[in-house]
Amino acid sequence: MNGSFAGAGFGGRGFGGPGFGGGRGFAGPGGIWEAMDNLRASFEQRSGTRMSRGDVRAAVLALLAEQSMHGYQIIQEIEQRSGGVWRPSAGSVYPTLQLLSDEGLITAEEAGGRKTYALTEAGRAEADAAADRPAPWEAPGQRDGARMTALPKAGFELAQAAAQVGSTGTPEQVQQAVEILDEARRRLYALLAQG
Numbered sequence: 001m002n003g004s005f006a007g008a009g010f011g012g013r014g015f016g017g018p019g020f021g022g023g024r025g026f027a028g029p030g031g032i033w034e035a036m037d038n039l040r041a042s043f044e045q046r047s048g049t050r051m052s053r054g055d056v057r058a059a060v061l062a063l064l065a066e067q068s069m070h071g072y073q074i075i076q077e078i079e080q081r082s083g084g085v086w087r088p089s090a091g092s093v094y095p096t097l098q099l100l101s102d103e104g105l106i107t108a109e110e111a112g113g114r115k116t117y118a119l120t121e122a123g124r125a126e127a128d129a130a131a132d133r134p135a136p137w138e139a140p141g142q143r144d145g146a147r148m149t150a151l152p153k154a155g156f157e158l159a160q161a162a163a164q165v166g167s168t169g170t171p172e173q174v175q176q177a178v179e180i181l182d183e184a185r186r187r188l189y190a191l192l193a194q195g
Contacts, residue, residue, distance in 0.1 A: 069117060071090065086137060105120055
């Protein structure tokens with residue numbers, strides 16, 4: 001990372017210097033949250049994945065081949081199966097569902113104010129024809145991306161825990177948290193030095 005976190009968020013107003021670990025507590029009420037946002041944004045730029053509309057279509061057909069679902073379930077299932085790498089927007093899933101419906105590949109049944117989608121015979125035939133290909137969330141780039149999201153997730157959760165200690169912990173607990181985080185940072189850099 002070449003010290004890319006040494007600027008805004010980590011060495012400046014967020015974790016380092018006068019903020020987190022500089023001996024004066026957190027850098028104002030928003031300092032830790034700003035640092036967490038910077039951390040998350042940095043990782044998302046490196047590991048973010050944008051899929052094509054054809055991938056959304058293939059994913060929807062593959063999921064509906066397993067069971068009927070509503071739109072939000074489809075979004076959640078794609079995110080889960082991709083390891084959090086790919087979460088299609090409602091703006092890509094719902095138009096795809098409408099298109100598949102217009103093509104006669106799916107039907108929609110409304111119950112309790114929510115539409116549930118299922119494959120028609122034609123839709124099942126198209127899903128079966130694509131069954132020998134990997135699902136979009138199983139593509140090599142997606143698997144690599146899933147591996148890459150584990151680190152930012154762990155980092156973000158660590159930052160959340162640190163923020164909690166900073167806002168509710170005693171001064172002694174805050175100092176212990178600083179020491180733990182300093183040790184973790186040293187160990188991560190040592191890990192890079194091994195490679």
